[in-house]
Amino acid sequence: MQKSVETTMINLTIDGQAVTVPKGTTVYHAVKQLGIEIPIFCYQDRMPPFGACRVCLVEVEKMAKLQTSCTLEATEGMVVRTQSDPAVDGRKAILEFLLINHPLDCPICDRGGECPLQDQALKFGPGESQFFEDKRRFKKPLPLGHVLMLDRERCITCARCTRFGEIVAGDHALEFVNRGYRTEVGTPDNGPAQSKFIGNTIQICPVGALTSQVYRFRARPWDNDPTNSTCTLCPVGCSTTIDSRDGEIMRMRSHENPPVNDIWLCDKGWFGYEFTAHRNRLQTPMIRINDKLEPATWDQAFSLIAEKIREAKPQGRLAAWGGNPLTLEENYLLQKLMREGAAVNHLDHRIGMPIIDEKDEGIAPGMEGTIGECEELAYAVIFGLDLTEEFPVIWLRLKQALNKGAIVHYFGHYAPEMSAQLAHVVVHPPGQELEMIKQANDFIDGMAEKGKGAIFVGKQYLDMSNRAQLLSQLAQIRKQRQACALHVMEGRGNSMGARLAGMRPDSGPFDEIIEKPGMNANQVLEKAAQSGWDFLYVVGADPVLKFPSKLWKACRNQLKFLVVQDLFLTETALQADVVLPTLSFVEKEGSFVNIEGRVQKLHPGKQVPIDIYADGQIFNLIGQHLGLALSLDVNIVEKIQSKMLSLPRNTNLHVNGVSLLNPLPTDAFYATFVYALFDRGNRMKHNPHVMHLAKEPFIRINPLEGQKRGFMDGDKVRVSRQGNVIVGHIKLDRKVAEKTAVLPLGFPQVAVQELDLNLLNGLIVEINKEV
Numbered sequence: 001m002q003k004s005v006e007t008t009m010i011n012l013t014i015d016g017q018a019v020t021v022p023k024g025t026t027v028y029h030a031v032k033q034l035g036i037e038i039p040i041f042c043y044q045d046r047m048p049p050f051g052a053c054r055v056c057l058v059e060v061e062k063m064a065k066l067q068t069s070c071t072l073e074a075t076e077g078m079v080v081r082t083q084s085d086p087a088v089d090g091r092k093a094i095l096e097f098l099l100i101n102h103p104l105d106c107p108i109c110d111r112g113g114e115c116p117l118q119d120q121a122l123k124f125g126p127g128e129s130q131f132f133e134d135k136r137r138f139k140k141p142l143p144l145g146h147v148l149m150l151d152r153e154r155c156i157t158c159a160r161c162t163r164f165g166e167i168v169a170g171d172h173a174l175e176f177v178n179r180g181y182r183t184e185v186g187t188p189d190n191g192p193a194q195s196k197f198i199g200n201t202i203q204i205c206p207v208g209a210l211t212s213q214v215y216r217f218r219a220r221p222w223d224n225d226p227t228n229s230t231c232t233l234c235p236v237g238c239s240t241t242i243d244s245r246d247g248e249i250m251r252m253r254s255h256e257n258p259p260v261n262d263i264w265l266c267d268k269g270w271f272g273y274e275f276t277a278h279r280n281r282l283q284t285p286m287i288r289i290n291d292k293l294e295p296a297t298w299d300q301a302f303s304l305i306a307e308k309i310r311e312a313k314p315q316g317r318l319a320a321w322g323g324n325p326l327t328l329e330e331n332y333l334l335q336k337l338m339r340e341g342a343a344v345n346h347l348d349h350r351i352g353m354p355i356i357d358e359k360d361e362g363i364a365p366g367m368e369g370t371i372g373e374c375e376e377l378a379y380a381v382i383f384g385l386d387l388t389e390e391f392p393v394i395w396l397r398l399k400q401a402l403n404k405g406a407i408v409h410y411f412g413h414y415a416p417e418m419s420a421q422l423a424h425v426v427v428h429p430p431g432q433e434l435e436m437i438k439q440a441n442d443f444i445d446g447m448a449e450k451g452k453g454a455i456f457v458g459k460q461y462l463d464m465s466n467r468a469q470l471l472s473q474l475a476q477i478r479k480q481r482q483a484c485a486l487h488v489m490e491g492r493g494n495s496m497g498a499r500l501a502g503m504r505p506d507s508g509p510f511d512e513i514i515e516k517p518g519m520n521a522n523q524v525l526e527k528a529a530q531s532g533w534d535f536l537y538v539v540g541a542d543p544v545l546k547f548p549s550k551l552w553k554a555c556r557n558q559l560k561f562l563v564v565q566d567l568f569l570t571e572t573a574l575q576a577d578v579v580l581p582t583l584s585f586v587e588k589e590g591s592f593v594n595i596e597g598r599v600q601k602l603h604p605g606k607q608v609p610i611d612i613y614a615d616g617q618i619f620n621l622i623g624q625h626l627g628l629a630l631s632l633d634v635n636i637v638e639k640i641q642s643k644m645l646s647l648p649r650n651t652n653l654h655v656n657g658v659s660l661l662n663p664l665p666t667d668a669f670y671a672t673f674v675y676a677l678f679d680r681g682n683r684m685k686h687n688p689h690v691m692h693l694a695k696e697p698f699i700r701i702n703p704l705e706g707q708k709r710g711f712m713d714g715d716k717v718r719v720s721r722q723g724n725v726i727v728g729h730i731k732l733d734r735k736v737a738e739k740t741a742v743l744p745l746g747f748p749q750v751a752v753q754e755l756d757l758n759l760l761n762g763l764i765v766e767i768n769k770e771v
Contacts (some may be wrong), residue, residue, distance in 0.1 A: 007022045007023070007294070007760075008022070008023040008024070009021070009022060009023065010023050010025065010075060010076050010078075011076060011077065012027075012030060012074050012075070012076070012077065012078040012079070012080065013078070013079045013080065014027075014030060014031055014036065014080045014081075014082065015034075015035055015036065015080070015081060015082055015463060016085055017034055017091055019033060019034055020145070020559065021033060021074055024073060025073070025074050026049060026069065026070055026071065026072060026073055026074065027058060027060070027067070027069040027070075027072045027073070027074050027078070027080055027528065028040065028043065028049075028069035028070040028072075030074050030080075031058070031069060031080070031082055032050065032634060033376030036139070037081055037123075038056050038058065038069065038082055038091070038124075039056060039091060039095065039120035039123070039124045040053070040055060040056045040070060040120075041053040041055055041098075041116065041117070041120070041156060041158045041160075042070070042094060042158040042159060042160060042204045042721040043056070043070040043368045044160055044164075044204055045520045046168060046262065046263065046400075047163050047164070047167050047168065048161075048167070049067040049070045049071040050070075050071070050159060050163065051070060051071040052157065052158055052211070053094070053097060053098070053156060053158045053577050054068055054094050055091055055094045055098070055120070056068055056069045056091075057069070057087055057090040057091050057094065058072075058080050058081065058082050058087050058681065059081040059082075059084045059087045060072070060078060060079070060080050060081075061078070061079070061080075061081070062079075066086060066090045069082075069543045072570075072663055074146045074702055075731065077125060079158075086374070086433065087676055088124075091124055092124065094276075095120065095121055095124060095125035095126065095421065096115070096125065096126050096129055096130070096131070096768050098156045099121060099125065099129060100129070100135070101135045101153060102117070102135075102153065102154060102156070102207075103135060103153050103154060105154075106118055108217075109151075109154070109208035110208055110211045110212075110215065110217065110638075111205075111207060111208030111211070112208070112220065113220050113221040113222055114221040115206075115208060116206040116207070117156065117206055117207045127226075134541075136153055136155065136665045137153060138151075138152040138153050140152070140153065141211070141216075143193065143213070144174070144185075144186075144187060144193045144198075144210075145192035145193040145195075145198060146192065146213070146689055146692040146693060147198065147199070147212060147214055147267065147270075147689050147690075147693070148193055148198050148201070148202070148210060148211075148212070148213070149210070149211045149213050149216060150184075150185055150209060150210060151208060151209050151211065152184050152185070152209070154207050154208045154209040155184060155185055155207065155209035156206070156207055156209075157176065157183055158206060159176070160201070160204045160206065161174045161185060161201040161204070161205065161210060162174045162175050162176055162185065164197075164200060164201050164204060165201075166193065167403060167429065168197075168198075168200070168264070168396055168399065168400075168430065169196075169197045169396060169399065170399050170418070170421050171194065171195045171196070171197070171417075172188060173187065173193040173194055173195035173197075173198060173201075174186070174187060174193055174195075174525065175187070175188055176199065185209070185210075188574075196266050196267050196268075196388055196392050196677055196678075197264065197265075197266055197267060197392070197396065198266065198267055199212070199253075199265060199266075199267050199269075199270030199271060200254070200263075200264050200270075200712060203253060203254060203263075205771055209657045210363060212251065212270075214271050214689050215250060215251040218250050218251070219243070219245045219250040219251075221243075223244065223245050223251055224243035224244065224245055224251075224603075225243070225244050225605075226241050226242070226343035227241065227242045227244065227603050227604065227605035228240070228241055228242075228255050228603060229241075229242055229585075229586065229601070229602050229603045229604075230496055230592045230600040230601060230602050231252075231265070231268075231269040231272075231573060231585075232267065232325070232585040232592050232602070233269060233272050233493065233585075233683075234266075234269075234390070234492070234493065234677075235391065235491045235492065235494075235495065235496060235594055235595040236260065236261065236371065236390065236391055236392070236393050236394060236494065236594055236595060237255065237260060237593075237594030237595070237600050238257070238260060238261035238264075238265050238266075238593050239254070239255040239256070239257035239260060239261055239600070240252050240254065240255050240265065240269060241253050241254070241255040241685050242437060242586055242603075242605025242606070243275075243605075244605050244606055244607070246604065246607075247607025248277065248607065249276065249277065249605060249606045252265075252269065252270060252271075252272075252273045252586075252605075252683070253265070253270070254269075254745050255272075258336050258372055259370040259371065259372040259598070260370070260371050260372065260393075260594065260598065260600075261371070261393045262372065262396075262397070262637065264393055265393065266392035266393055266397050266691065267677075267678075267693060268392075268678065268684075269393075270676055270715060271358050271538055271687065271690050272683075272684065272687055272690050272723050273497065273687075274686070274687040274689065274690065275567070275584070275585055275683045275684070275686035275687050276567075276584040276585075276587065276606060277585050277606075277696075278528075278568075278686040280568055280569070280686065281567055281568065281581070281622060282566065282567060282568060282569060282573075282579065282580075282581035282582075283558070283581060283609065283611075283612070284296070284581065284611070285297065285298055285300070285301035285578065285579065285580050285581065286301075286576075286578070286579040287300060287301060287304060287577070287578055288576070288577045288578070293346075293574075293576070293579060294487040296578075298611075298613070300620070300626075301578050302621050302622055303625055304577075304578060305537075305563055305578055305622055305625070306622060306625035306626045308534075308560075308561045308577075309341060309342050309535060309622075310626070311534070312342070312534035312535040312560070312561070313342055313343060315534055316343065316344055316534065316756045317532070317533050317534040317535065318338065318342040318346065318463060318534060318535040318536075318537075319336055319338075319344065319346035319347070319348075319518075319519070319521075319524045319533070319535070319536050319537070320335075320337075320338045320503075320536075320537040320538075321347075321348055321349070321351050321521050321524075321536070321537070321538050321541050321543065322334065322347075322349060322351070322503070322538060322540045322541050322565070323348075323349025323494070323495065323498030323501075323503040323539070323540070324349050324351075324491075324492050324493035324494055324495045324498055324540065324541075325493055325494070325539075325540035325585070326494060326497075326498065326539065326540060326590075326615050326631075327470055327494065327497065327588070327589075327590025327592060327602060327615075328494065328497040328500070328501050328590065328591040328592065328593055328599065328617070329501075329590050329591060329616055329632055330475075330547075330590060330614070330615040330616040330619065330711055330738055331349070331494070331497055331498045331501035331502070331503045332502065332509060332572070332632060333616050333620065333623075333630050333632060334347075334539060334615070334619050335347050335501060335502040335503050335508070335561060336619075336623075336630050337459075337619045337622060337626075337628070337630055338504075338537070339502075339508075340623075340628055340630070341622070341623055341626045341628050341630075342535070344518055344526055345505050345514055345516065345517055345518030346505055346518035346519045347502070347503050347504060347505055348503065348504065348505060348520045348521035348524075349498035349503040349504070349548050350495070350520070350521060350761075351494055351521055351538075351541040351542075351544030352440070352541070352543070352545075352547070352745075352753065353492065353541055354463045354758050354759055354760050355520050355521065355522050355634070355758060356463070356465075356467050356468075356760075360569070365488050365490060365491070365496065365499070366488060366489075366496060366595050366596055367485070367487040367488075367489070367595055367596045367597075368485035368486060368487060368489070369485055369596070370556060370596055370598075371393070371397055371595075371596060372397060373452070374394060374397040374398045374401060374402065374454070375397050375398075375401050375407050375541060375574055375706040376402040376451075376452055377398070377451075377452050377453060377454050378401075378405075378406055378407070378447065378450040378451030378452055379406060379407045379408065379409075379443075379444070379447040379450055379451075379453045379454075380398065380401070380406065380407075380408045380409075380453060380454045380455070380456065381408070381410075381411070381440045381443065381444060381453075381454075381455050381456070381721050382408065382409070382410045382411070382412070382456045382458070383411050383412065383433070383436065383437070383440070383455070383456065383457040383460070383461045383470075383474070383758055384411065384412045384413065384457065384458045384459060384460025384461035384462070385412070385434070385456050385457065385458025385459065385461075385489050386412075386416040386417075386459075386460075387416070387418060387419075387456075387458070387459065387676075388416060388417045388418050388674050388677070389416065389459075389674070389675055389676055390458065390459065390489070390677070391489060391595065391676045392677055393650050394595075394664070395418055398478070399421070399647040402421060405702070407423045407424075407447065407450075408422045408423055408424075408477075409423060409424040409425075409426075409440060409443055410422050410424070410425045410426070411426045411428065411436040411437075411439070411440060412427060412428075412434075412458075412460050412461075413429065413430055413460050413670075413672040413736070413737050413740050413761070414425065414427055414672070414674075414700070414733070414735050414737060414740065414742050414744065415427050415735035416735075419570050419735070422447045424443070426439070427735065427736065427737040427740075428737050429670050429737045429738060429739040429740045430460075430464065430671075430672055430761050430762035431670060431762060432651065433461055433464060433466075433470050434466075434469070434470065434473065437470065437473045437474060437477070437530065440455075441477055443515060444477060444481065444484065448481055448483070448484075449764050451483070452484075452485075452487045453481070453483060453484040453485070453486045454483070454484065454486075454487060455474055455477065455478060455484060455486045455487065455592050456487045456489055457470070457471070457474055457486070457487070457488055457489065458489045459489075459490065459622070459673075459674070459761075460672055460674075460761055461691070461761075462488070462489075462490050462763045463673070463759070463760055464708060464760065464761050464762055465762060473604070474486055488596065489596065492675075493574070494592050494593060496593040496595065496597065497591065497592060497593035500510075500593060500686075503519050504520075504751075505518035505519055505520050505523075506520075509752065513519075513541050520736050520758055521543075522758060524536070525543075525547055525552070525555050525757070526551070526757070528554075528555040528558055528559055529551055529554035529555045529558065531556035531558070532553075532559070532560070532585050533555065533558060533559045533560070534559075534560045535560065535561045535563075536559055536561070536562050536563070537562065537563045537565070537567070538562070538564045538566075538572055538576075539564075539565045539566075539582075539615060540565065540566055540582075540615075541572070542570040542571055542681075542682055543570045543572050544570070544571035544572045544573075544575070545570075545571055545681075545682075545748055545753065546753055547753055547757060548753060548754050548755075548756070548757055549751075550572070550756060551560055555695065556575055561577050561578075562575060562576045562577050562578075563576060563577065563578045563579075563580065564576040564578070565580040565581075565582050565615065565618060566579075566580075566581075566582065566682070567581070567582060567584055567623075567682075567683070568682055568686065570682050580614065580618060581609075581612050581697075582613065582614065582615050582618065583612060583613070583614045583615070584606075585602060586604065586605050586606045587604050587605075587606050587607075587608050587609075587614070588602060588604055588608075588614040588615075588616075589601075589602060589603060589604060589614075590602045590614075590616070591660040597719060616632075667709075667766065668702065668739075668764050668765065668766050669739055669740060669741040669758075669765050669767055670739055670740050670741070670761075670762050670763070670764065670765075671719075671721075671740075671741050671743055671755070671761065671762070671763045671765045672740060672741070672742055672743070672762075673740055673743050673744075673745050673752060673759045673760045673761060674743070674745060675745050675746065676694065676695065676697075676744055676745070676746060676747075678690060678691075678693040678695070679694060679744075679746030679747060680694055680696040680697075680746060680747050680748060680749070681746045684746075694747075696729070696731075697728065697744040697747035697749060697750045698728070698729055698730065698731030698744070699717060699719060699728045699729065699730055699731065699741060699742070699743055699744075699750065699767070700732075700733040700736050700741070700742040701728075701730065701731075701733070701736055701740070701741050701742070701767070702732070702733065702734065702736045702738045702739075702740065703732040703734055704732070704738055705738060705739065706730065706732040709767070709768075709769075710769070711730050711732065711767075711769070712732070713730065713731060713732050714729055714730070714731075715729065715730045715769060715770075716728075716730075716769070716770040717729070717730050717767050717768060717769055717770055718731055718767070718768050718769075718770050719741065719743070719755065719766070719767050720765065720766050720767075720768070721755045721756060721763060721764065721765045721766070722756075724754050724755050724756070725754070726750060726751050726752060726754050726755060727750075727770055728749075728750040730767075741767060743755075745759075
């Protein structure tokens with residue numbers, strides 16, 4: 001039975017008013033509790049008090065000097081005066097000092113209108129300055145990366161930005177350089193800031209020192225029309241505010257949501273919306289006439305698609321692929337269109353993702369509990385998951401647990417960026433996962449009495465051929481420890497919503513069992529290549545860049561009719577018979593199901609392009625041409641939420657048998673395929689600023705393996721498997737396990753899809769120098 005913890009309360013007097021606060025509360029928060037306003041700059045609620053700016057001064061009885069209220073803990077009987085002459089004069093003096101070298105360029109500063117320094121100087125500062133000498137002047141702005149700009153003369157050295165990198169993100173992207181009068185913000189190596197979270201430093205900067213190159217000089221805050229929505233660019237589903245002016249997006253920023261992203265976003269969320277306004281967006285439907293795509297009307301396109309569905313329906317050779325970029329409602333309508341209009345179950349949203357039979361797993365995908373609860377963990381074990389690349393904001397929440405003393409162990413095929421901050425890191429080649437789980441079990445046993453724990457399992461383990469066995473072992477560990485959650489971290493975008501809406505061949509909406517399951521994407525592709533296929537509807541996916549080219553070409557040669565629905569004229573769209581433009585996630589309404597199973601709303605923050613429909617509208621209009629009324633289940637959100645609550649809590653899995661990898665041939669490697677937060681996919685390559693954040697897509701191996709083969713950094717190599725070959729450049733990386741090749745997904749210049757139809761980790765590949 002859990003013991004109740006009594007909170008000790010403290011009584012103090014502030015400006016003659018009695019106030020009671022919990023022990024440990026700072027004077028600043030006690031003052032705030034009474035509704036008294038005092039200026040503050042360096043303090044930020046998500047970081048410990050620092051006392052750098054000295055502007056929150058108060059007078060405390062029996063203390064000889066003025067005290068910084070943000071660092072002073074309230075004590076019993078303390079008497080505080082915030083409005084005494086010494087306190088008021090002290091704060092005025094500090095504000096005057098802060099403005100001595102500030103350029104006072106509010107009319108041209110991006111922060112103007114939402115600047116704490118501007119507001120506090122007006123409310124609490126002196127009416128005029130005693131300083132008449134020349135101010136410091138710097139070349140401006142100073143780029144600190146592809147998205148971050150620094151105006152040094154505006155900086156008040158509050159240290160919010162540098163402490164964010166140290167305390168919240170753990171990447172130390174920014175630091176103070178020089179000393180005293182010459183102190184300024186810089187980077188550790190004087191190069192671009194290396195961070196996936198640099199946009200947050202812009203948001204928490206209390207002045208206009210750090211600004212966004214994307215937003216700079218584009219709008220004033222009072223000109224912007226804010227719309228709260230949800231980021232769909234990864235499965236976390238962070239809450240965002242879209243600021244638009246005259247229907248055009250000016251910027252995207254974080255919207256506070258404590259259970260999910262708190263107040264943070266990754267840089268993909270901050271800056272990854274630019275593709276929605278790219279000049280190459282599709283503007284009109286197109287139909288192939290005489291082997292050339294020509295503009296067409298919507299009615300012409302819908303009529304032709306309906307005609308081809310009716311023609312193909314008797315043979316049942318129709319399929320629909322897509323789902324991850326779609327809302328929950330749109331996924332529901334797409335599967336309904338195909339099941340009711342075409343009478344088939346050949347549906348899939350896992351295009352380019354490994355497809356493993358999950359029917360015997362009894363798995364509850366996603367997280368047990370909320371993302372926010374990661375901050376309260378006493379311990380965690382991470383199996384094969386690179387949080388900073390795949391679920392970046394969850395890393396920020398886990399980092400807070402580390403700051404509080406949590407112990408985190410990691411096991412995987414390579415050591416990710418976050419590994420330097422973990423207590424124990426083991427890298428191993430694919431095939432040793434069961435042994436690693438046994439090692440972790442001993443650690444978990446020793447931590448059982450420490451408090452809440454969690455097991456995170458990610459792509460490196462989930463995409464193994466013996467996935468079910470690995471999950472079974474982890475479920476048994478979870479079952480024996482009620483205070484230890486099991487988080488199954490897989491998927492891309494709204495894949496959780498796609499699955500629950502029924503975009504699978506073997507399950508309908510809400511995981512309803514299908515009596516006659518259809519074929520998954522890989523099976524349809526192989527079937528089409530062997531004996532032909534009549535109709536394929538691809539929505540928000542680009543199979544040309546996801547499947548082996550020989551197999552796709554064989555499929556396309558025998559595919560009678562291809563419809564592609566997307567934002568851009570993708571490689572697959574170039575081969576289509578009908579191309580349909582659609583709307584992006586910032587232009588439509590809908591729901592998004594994140595990795596927790598939390599249903600969140602999307603709202604349009606951008607003016608809808610003229611004569612372009614949302615995906616759901618398109619499915620409805622095609623249905624009308626087929627004589628169908630595709631009504632949306634009005635209770636779909638409630639049913640999804642109910643379904644998520646009823647899922648088994650990952651304790652009942654049991655799998656018999658063993659599936660081990662074959663012995664490794666000499667000079668071969670086990671491949672492991674990894675996602676990057678910033679890749680060169682169809683959306684990111686149309687983001688001018690985010691595109692530059694993508695790192696070079698090296699093929700990474702351990703230096704010992706490179707030494708054996710005479711490889712050097714940058715060497716051009718051939719990676720081959722069963723006659724299939726790709727070419728890339730090698731990177732010798734000590735963080736990679738021996739006998740392991742880390743291959744990047746999402747980069748067309750390293751076409752890893754050529755190696756195999758189903759890119760499971762542990763595939764055996766050979767690497768040789770390109771002659």
